[in-house]
Amino acid sequence: MKPTRLLLAAAGLIVISNALSLAGVAWNRSGTPDSQLRLSERELPFAWREFGPQENSNLALRLDWQQERRRANDWRGPDWLQRNALLELGFDELPEDGQEHYARWRLQERNALVVLEFDGPTYQRELARATAELAEARSRKAGAEHIKDLERQLQNAREQDSRLYAVAAGLDRASLRQRYPDRQRYAIVPARISASLNQQDKRWYVRGHISELRVGDLYLPLASRNALRAEYAQPEQHRARYQVELAFGQRLEPWVQDVQLEPRHD
16 A cells, blocks of 8 residues: 555544544533532542643643541451452452462453442541541550541541542442432442452452542643642642532543632631
8 A cells, every 4th residue: 555545544544533532522421411529629639740730731630539448457348349249240250268279360350330429428437437546546545646647647537538439339330320329429430340369367358449440530621721720830738629510421431510719718
C-alpha cells in the first residue's frame, strides 16, 4: 500500500475512534443519571497536587474513597468480599486452606460493579469507632503520643477524610440498585476485584479486595475551571472548600455537572 493511502487509512481510523468515543460520552450523559452525589473536596481532591496549573491546563479532580476498617492487623478484606461473595462474582473455586494450595494458587481478578456510599451508615460507624478508640485509650491512660495520634485520626475523620465508602459488589446492576435505591447517596461504578490467599494466625484465608475503580480523573466544566485554578495556586491549608455535583450516567461513568466554591475562612 502506498504511503499516502496508509496515512489516509490511519487518519480514518482516528476519526472513527473519536466519533465512537464521542457517541459513548453522549449516550452516557443522555436521559436521567443513574445517580447524582453532591461531594466535597474531601471526596474529590485535585488530581495533580504535585504539578502547578501552568503545567497542565486541564485541571482535574480524582475520586477518593475508602473501605470500612476491620479490627487492627486483620487483613482478610471487607465482610462483603469473603469466600462466598467472591464465588458469586465468578472466581474459580478457592482453596479452603493449606500451604500445598498456596504454591499453585494464582491471584485472580474479575470485572464487577461496586456500590459507593456517601456520608451514610458506614461513615457513621467509622466515626463511632474512632471516638470509642480514643475514649478507651484515655480510660486506660495510654501513652501521650498514642492518644495524640488517635485524636488526630478522629479529627481527620470528622473534617478531612473522604466520606465515600465502598460497601458492596455484584454483577447485576438492577439487583444492586434494588438493594441501594437512594440515588443521592449510593453510586454504582465498574471495578476490578482481586482475590488472593493469605495466612494469618496460622490459618489461611481467601482475601478479596478492590484492585481499582474504573473511574478516571474528572475534568471540570470550563465555567468552573478558572475559579478552581485560582484555588489550586493557593497553599493547601488556605484553599477554599468546594461542593461538586457528580453525575453517573447510563454507562455508570461519572462527570462533573457543577462546582460551587464555599466562602474562604482564613
